[in-house]
Amino acid sequence: MFIVTRDESKCDACGECVESCPAGILVMEDGKVKITDETACEGCETCISVCPTGAITIEER
Ligand code: SF4
Ligand code: SF4
Incomplete structure (x- = not known):
């Protein structure tokens, strides 16, 4: 996971x-990114590669 x-x-x-x-x-809500279901992440790391500020971390458990 x-x-x-x-x-x-x-x-x-x-x-x-x-x-x-x-x-x-990942959805935009009131100008902020909201993670609707962090456990549904597929681990593709696309978000990490597109994020210009390095704000996203994926952890495998
Ligand atoms: S790693 Fe992939 S599935 Fe998980 S939040 Fe990022 S873009 Fe979405
Ligand atoms: S800075 Fe990174 S985490 Fe924030 S909206 Fe942009 S891509 Fe997403």
Whole structure:
């Protein structure tokens, strides 16, 4: 299982990760990225590669 987390202090809300997630678990809500179901992450790391600020971390458990 992969757990996705986002560091609020690093995120500039560019929305790149929201557009790129194939699982659709990253959504923009009130100008902030919300992770709807962090356990549904497929571990593809696309969000990490598109994030310009390094705000996203994926952990395998
Ligand atoms: S690793 Fe892939 S599935 Fe998981 S949140 Fe990032 S883009 Fe979505
Ligand atoms: S790609 Fe990175 S900086 Fe942009 S909204 Fe997502 S987490 Fe925030």
